Amino acid sequence: MPLSDAARALALRCEPRVNELARHMARDSFEQLPGYAELPDDVKDLEIAATARHGVRLFLRRASEPHPGPGGLRLFRERAAQRAEEGMPLHLLLRTHALGVYVLWQALREASEPGEEGALIELVDLLLQSHHSLLGTVAETYMDERSALEAEQRERRRSLVRGFLDGALEPGNxxxxxxxxxxxxxxxxxxxxxxxxxxxxxxxxxxxxxxxxxxxxxxxxxxxxxxxxxxxxxxxxxxxxxxxxxxxxxxxxxxxxxxxxxxxxxxxxxxxxxxxxxxxxxxxxxxxxxxxxxxxxxxxxxxxxxDDVLLEFHLSRPGPSSRRIAALLDPVAARPELLRTLRTHLAQQQDRRLTAALLGLHPNTVDNRLARLAELTGLDLASPRGTALAIAALLLHDTGHEHGAHGSG
Incomplete structure (x- = not known):
C-alpha cells in the first residue's frame, strides 16, 4: 500500500541528515557492539559508513517514491561477501544492520511533529518490512561466501595432505x-x-x-x-x-x-x-x-x-618368483569357497574347528575343501614349507587380482 503524503513528507525531512546518520552509525552507534572496535578505521569510515549511507538513502527513496523499483540490495550483497572473506563474525555483521535500523527509527522519531504519529507508524512499518528482507539477503550472501571459502580451504588442505603423503610436496615447505x-x-x-x-x-x-x-x-x-x-x-x-x-x-x-x-x-x-x-x-x-x-x-x-604382519609383508613383495608363486592358486581361481576356506584356515592358525565355526561349516567340510585345494594346487598345508607357500601365494594372488581390477576400471 502506498504511503500517505504525510509519511512521505516526514521521510523527506530526514534526507539532509543522511551523511550525518551514516557517520553516527559507523563511528558511534556500532562502537558499542563487541568486536567492532577492533575493525580497521578505513573499514569503518569508508566501507561501513558508505553501506550505512546507501541503506538510509535506499529507505528514504522507497518512502518517497510511490512505486519504488526492486533492486538496491547489490551493495549489501557485495559488502556481506567482503565481510565474510575478511572473517568478520556473522553476528557482528547482522547486529550492525539491526542497530542501523534503530538509529534510523530514532531519526524519524526526532523529525516527527505532534499530530504525525500515523505517518511515523507508516514509516516504521515500511522500515520493519524492508529490514527482514535485508537481513535475509545479507545472511544468505555471507553464508554462501563462507561456504565457498571453506570449500577452497578444504581443497587446499586436501592437496597439501595428498602431496605430502605421496611425496609431491617438498619436506621443507x-x-x-x-x-x-x-x-x-x-x-x-x-x-x-x-x-x-x-x-x-x-x-x-x-x-x-x-x-x-x-x-x-x-x-x-x-x-x-x-x-x-x-x-x-x-x-x-x-x-x-x-x-x-x-x-x-x-x-x-x-x-x-x-x-x-x-x-x-x-x-x-x-x-x-x-x-x-x-x-x-x-x-x-x-x-x-x-x-x-x-x-x-x-x-x-x-x-x-x-611387526604384526612382518613375514606376510616380506612374502608379498614382488620379485622374479612372484608370478609363479601367485600362479599356484590359478587352479582354484574359479572356486571362491576354496580360497575363502584357505584364507580363514591360515588366519586361524590352521585350527579346523575354529575355521569351520567362522565359516558356518562342519569340520569335515573344511577338511574336504582343504584336501581338494591341495589336490588342485599341490600345496601341502601339513608342512611348514607348504604353509609358507600358501601364505605367499594368497598374498601375491590377491595383489595381482587387485591390480588387475584397478587396471580394468
Missing part, C-alpha cells in the same frame, strides 16, 4: 613447518571394513551409500583429532583414509574399537612412525600395504603395525 610436520610424525592408514565379505559395501549393512561412508569417515577424523589433541591432516577417499600426526607419538591400543563405536562400523587402522618428513611418503605406502595384508590374512580389525 613452509606450510608443513607451520603445521608442526617438520620433525617426527606418525602416519596412519584407516579403512572401513566391508559388512559381509569382500564384495559387501563398506561400513555395515547400510554402508554402501557414499553419503553414509563420508559421514562415517568424518566421525573417524573427529575421534582421531580428539585422540591426538589436534586437527589432523586427514585425507579420505570413499572408505579409506590416511592421516599424519605431528610429533613422536603412538596410537592407543583401544583406538580401533573407539573408531568403530563412533562410526558404527568395523574400522581397521595401521600406524607407521617416522623420524623425518622425508620418510612420510614411504611410510604412507607401508601403512596402506599393512592394512591390505592384515585384511588378506584375516586378522581382526585392530591397530596394526609392521
Amino acid at each position: 613452509a606450510l608443513l613447518e607451520e603445521l608442526g610436520l617438520d620433525g617426527p610424525a606418525l602416519v596412519l592408514a584407516v579403512v572401513l571394513e566391508p559388512a559381509d565379505g569382500p564384495d559387501a559395501g563398506p561400513g555395515g549393512p547400510d554402508g554402501g551409500s557414499p553419503v553414509t561412508v563420508r559421514r562415517r569417515m568424518r566421525r573417524v577424523q573427529t575421534v582421531l583429532d580428539h585422540t591426538f589433541g589436534t586437527e589432523l591432516l586427514f585425507l579420505f577417499d570413499a572408505d579409506a583414509g590416511r592421516a599424519v600426526v605431528p610429533g613422536d607419538c603412538a596410537p592407543p591400543d583401544d583406538l580401533a574399537p573407539r573408531l568403530s563405536r563412533a562410526c558404527g562400523a568395523e574400522v581397521r587402522i595401521a600406524a607407521v612412525a617416522v623420524a623425518t618428513p622425508e620418510a612420510v611418503p614411504e611410510a604412507s605406502r607401508t601403512a596402506t600395504e599393512i592394512l591390505r595384508i592384515a585384511r588378506v590374512c584375516g586378522l581382526p580389525p585392530a591397530v596394526h603395525g609392521l
Whole structure:
C-alpha cells in the first residue's frame, strides 16, 4: 500500500541528515557492539559508513517514491561477501544492520511533529518490512561466501595432505613447518571394513551409500583429532583414509574399537612412525600395504603395525618368483569357497574347528575343501614349507587380482 503524503513528507525531512546518520552509525552507534572496535578505521569510515549511507538513502527513496523499483540490495550483497572473506563474525555483521535500523527509527522519531504519529507508524512499518528482507539477503550472501571459502580451504588442505603423503610436496615447505610436520610424525592408514565379505559395501549393512561412508569417515577424523589433541591432516577417499600426526607419538591400543563405536562400523587402522618428513611418503605406502595384508590374512580389525604382519609383508613383495608363486592358486581361481576356506584356515592358525565355526561349516567340510585345494594346487598345508607357500601365494594372488581390477576400471 502506498504511503500517505504525510509519511512521505516526514521521510523527506530526514534526507539532509543522511551523511550525518551514516557517520553516527559507523563511528558511534556500532562502537558499542563487541568486536567492532577492533575493525580497521578505513573499514569503518569508508566501507561501513558508505553501506550505512546507501541503506538510509535506499529507505528514504522507497518512502518517497510511490512505486519504488526492486533492486538496491547489490551493495549489501557485495559488502556481506567482503565481510565474510575478511572473517568478520556473522553476528557482528547482522547486529550492525539491526542497530542501523534503530538509529534510523530514532531519526524519524526526532523529525516527527505532534499530530504525525500515523505517518511515523507508516514509516516504521515500511522500515520493519524492508529490514527482514535485508537481513535475509545479507545472511544468505555471507553464508554462501563462507561456504565457498571453506570449500577452497578444504581443497587446499586436501592437496597439501595428498602431496605430502605421496611425496609431491617438498619436506621443507613452509606450510608443513607451520603445521608442526617438520620433525617426527606418525602416519596412519584407516579403512572401513566391508559388512559381509569382500564384495559387501563398506561400513555395515547400510554402508554402501557414499553419503553414509563420508559421514562415517568424518566421525573417524573427529575421534582421531580428539585422540591426538589436534586437527589432523586427514585425507579420505570413499572408505579409506590416511592421516599424519605431528610429533613422536603412538596410537592407543583401544583406538580401533573407539573408531568403530563412533562410526558404527568395523574400522581397521595401521600406524607407521617416522623420524623425518622425508620418510612420510614411504611410510604412507607401508601403512596402506599393512592394512591390505592384515585384511588378506584375516586378522581382526585392530591397530596394526609392521611387526604384526612382518613375514606376510616380506612374502608379498614382488620379485622374479612372484608370478609363479601367485600362479599356484590359478587352479582354484574359479572356486571362491576354496580360497575363502584357505584364507580363514591360515588366519586361524590352521585350527579346523575354529575355521569351520567362522565359516558356518562342519569340520569335515573344511577338511574336504582343504584336501581338494591341495589336490588342485599341490600345496601341502601339513608342512611348514607348504604353509609358507600358501601364505605367499594368497598374498601375491590377491595383489595381482587387485591390480588387475584397478587396471580394468
